[in-house]
Amino acid sequence: MALAGHYETVFRLGEQGERVFRDFxxxxxxxxxxxxxxxxxxxxxxxxYGIVVVESAxxxxxxxxxxxxxxxxxxxxxxxxxxxxxxxxxxxxxxIDKSIQRIEVSVSTQNxxxxxxxxxxxxxxxxxxxxxxx
Numbered sequence: 001m002a003l004a005g006h007y008e009t010v011f012r013l014g015e016q017g018e019r020v021f022r023d024f025x026x027x028x029x030x031x032x033x034x035x036x037x038x039x040x041x042x043x044x045x046x047x048x049y050g051i052v053v054v055e056s057a058x059x060x061x062x063x064x065x066x067x068x069x070x071x072x073x074x075x076x077x078x079x080x081x082x083x084x085x086x087x088x089x090x091x092x093x094x095x096i097d098k099s100i101q102r103i104e105v106s107v108s109t110q111n112x113x114x115x116x117x118x119x120x121x122x123x124x125x126x127x128x129x130x131x132x133x134x
Contacts, residue, residue: 048074050087066102
């Protein structure tokens with residue numbers, strides 16, 4: 001999560017950011033029917049984590065539910081060791097177990113490493129979000 005703030009100022013943590021994020025993770029852990037939190041440990045340290053949330057699509061769309069990966073973050077010390085792929089595989093397996101057929105993720109256009117990771121993992125771009133600062 002901290003890495004996203006490096007690329008996009010909108011993702012920098014606010015004053016209560018850490019507390020709010022902890023509350024979000026706790027909510028995810030406590031609602032295992034609609035959320036999954038996967039943690040990778042290496043050398044007795046947390047090497048990375050991934051969070052996926054089941055979302056409901058607008059009722060006029062054919063697909064009623066999809067999964068949204070809110071976070072997939074690997075500590076800098078442990079990058080380029082396949083941990084991201086392993087966490088993604090675990091998140092995908094959880095989604096398959098829940099009979100979810102579509103997974104979405106948002107990626108900063110300013111983060112080419114993340115864009116490459118998601119593309120090589122089979123994710124395709126289907127939508128762009130534009131913004132205007134006022």
